[in-house]
Amino acid sequence: MGKSVCLKLMIGLLPYDAGHVLYRGKEVGEMDAENLRELRRNVAMVFQGGALFDSMSVFDNVTYALREHTKMSDQEMLERARECLDMVGLGYDKDILYRMPASLSGGMRKRAALARSIAIKPEVILYDEPTTGLDPANIERIGHMIRKLQKELGVTSIVVTHDMPIAWNCSNRVAMLWQRKFPYIGTPAEIQANPAPEVHEFINGIYHEDQD
Amino acid sequence: MSVRRPFEYIGEAIRAGFDWAGGISLLLGRSLIRGVQRPWGIYDIFSQIVALGIRSLPLSTLMGVFVGMALTWQFGEALMGFGAKNAVGSAAALALVRELVPTLMALTIGAKIATGVTAELGSMKVSEQIDAIASLGADPIKKLVWPRLVASTVTLPLLNIYGNVLALIGGAFIADLVFDVPAEYFYETYIDELYPMDYISGLVKSFTFGLLVGLIGCYQGFQTKFGTEAVGISTTNTVVATSVAIIVFDFVLTTIFLPVG
Numbered sequence: 226m227g228k229s230v231c232l233k234l235m236i237g238l239l240p241y242d243a244g245h246v247l248y249r250g251k252e253v254g255e256m257d258a259e260n261l262r263e264l265r266r267n268v269a270m271v272f273q274g275g276a277l278f279d280s281m282s283v284f285d286n287v288t289y290a291l292r293e294h295t296k297m298s299d300q301e302m303l304e305r306a307r308e309c310l311d312m313v314g315l316g317y318d319k320d321i322l323y324r325m326p327a328s329l330s331g332g333m334r335k336r337a338a339l340a341r342s343i344a345i346k347p348e349v350i351l352y353d354e355p356t357t358g359l360d361p362a363n364i365e366r367i368g369h370m371i372r373k374l375q376k377e378l379g380v381t382s383i384v385v386t387h388d389m390p391i392a393w394n395c396s397n398r399v400a401m402l403w404q405r406k407f408p409y410i411g412t413p414a415e416i417q418a419n420p421a422p423e424v425h426e427f428i429n430g431i432y433h434e435d436q437d
Numbered sequence: 438m439s440v441r442r443p444f445e446y447i448g449e450a451i452r453a454g455f456d457w458a459g460g461i462s463l464l465l466g467r468s469l470i471r472g473v474q475r476p477w478g479i480y481d482i483f484s485q486i487v488a489l490g491i492r493s494l495p496l497s498t499l500m501g502v503f504v505g506m507a508l509t510w511q512f513g514e515a516l517m518g519f520g521a522k523n524a525v526g527s528a529a530a531l532a533l534v535r536e537l538v539p540t541l542m543a544l545t546i547g548a549k550i551a552t553g554v555t556a557e558l559g560s561m562k563v564s565e566q567i568d569a570i571a572s573l574g575a576d577p578i579k580k581l582v583w584p585r586l587v588a589s590t591v592t593l594p595l596l597n598i599y600g601n602v603l604a605l606i607g608g609a610f611i612a613d614l615v616f617d618v619p620a621e622y623f624y625e626t627y628i629d630e631l632y633p634m635d636y637i638s639g640l641v642k643s644f645t646f647g648l649l650v651g652l653i654g655c656y657q658g659f660q661t662k663f664g665t666e667a668v669g670i671s672t673t674n675t676v677v678a679t680s681v682a683i684i685v686f687d688f689v690l691t692t693i694f695l696p697v698g
Contacts, residue, residue, distance in 0.1 A: 233568065236572055238568050238571055238572060258576075262574045265571070265572055265573065265574040266574055269572070269573075270568075270569075270572040272565045272568065272569055272572075273565070274564055274565065276564060276565040276566050276568065276569035277566075277569075278566055278569070278570075279560075279561075279564075279566070289573050289575070290573040290574060293573060293574045293575050294574055341573075345573075
């Protein structure tokens with residue numbers, strides 16, 4: 226409970242009444258509209274279902290933030306959109322730019338959403354359960370994309386996931402949310418070696434009938 | 438405990454009413470403050486006028502013609518009993534222009550616009566598209582609420598003018614065909630009966646209804662909770678809220694305009 230909420234707090238989509246969320250030393254909850262705009266220029270979010278805008282083509286979706294934050298020409302935006310779609314492995318489809326989100330598969334929608342989030346070249350990308358509802362091949366593909374973007378663009382990724390292989394493969398640090406707190410934070414190896422029963426049971430998917 | 442229960446319900450209902458009115462007022466305030474800042478989003482506004490207005494033309498046409506015909510028939514029957522069927526144009530004019538066309542147009546077209554807006558924004562809320570707009574650094578109120586608010590406020594008065602013309606044509610048709618009152622005569626008596634304030638009263642009403650319709654539609658859409666069922670609940674609430682608001686504001690505006698003329 227609360228994983229997606231954590232991400233939304235980080236980007237100022239939800240207000241909070243206790244604790245701190247700091248971005249470059251500034252409290253996110255106290256930011257004015259201009260600072261929030263700047264924050265969202267640097268921190269992008271990939272939503273669980275992709276959250277592509279239904280009424281817009283893939284091109285309009287991918288270039289949305291560019292239109293908001295830059296004065297790029299249409300040609301520059303087109304080139305940037307193609308570059309981003311190539312990066313997420315959708316460049317093979319020449320018509321992809323003009324397709325509507327409804328005509329895309331689940332995996333393609335997630336990748337198009339990823340392309341939208343990297344178009345503006347953010348410093349941080351927040352992923353809300355990026356592999357939910359995908360088949361094993363697409364899960365592996367998304368994991369590969371996250372690692373690739375970390376390496377090629379140098380972005381910091383914060384990935385909320387239940388998918389342990391993704392967690393182990395994509396992360397330098399893992400934090401486990403347990404009863405509304407993060408009591409277990411460490412490298413993947415440290416978390417895997419943690420003797421706490423809740424950590425062991427969670428990462429190994431152990432279920433006890435008496436838990437019901 | 439059982440004696441207190443009804444009072445608790447009433448108290449909760451009153452508080453919910455105030456919450457709702459407060460939320461609506463806040464949304465209106467924020468929309469006005471952010472909407473008037475550049476860029477004005479002319480393209481978005483124009484798109485919404487097309488989406489909300491042009492697509493309502495067939496229903497507006499039916500509404501205008503049939504209201505004009507029905508009312509003229511009713512008045513004609515009543516006036517014929519007094520041998521005053523020639524006054525049917527004068528009798529129908531005020532009722533149509535000041536009351537029936539703006540109110541019925543708002544109740545039908547307005548409800549259609551408001552529910553459409555709620556369903557669209559509610560679906561966007563459920564699928565996190567509104568959060569996505571904010572996360573990309575844009576302002577959802579400026580991008581989604583402002584264009585719809587302006588479009589519905591502009592559209593309903595325009596449809597009201599269109600509906601008035603059609604009601605006049607429908608009335609003239611019935612007057613000529615059923616009561617043997619020549620259409621030209623019906624037209625002259627109809628127009629003669631109306632003063633500028635009558636048109637202004639109708640237009641102010643439809644302007645207010647347009648604002649209410651857009652505001653309620655957007656607010657209910659933004660208030661949608663989670664799940665597809667929530668969109669249905671929001672849409673139903675929109676129909677109720679829009680209808681009640683139109684009827685109440687119609688009464689308020691009528692009491693304001695009646696003494697004026």
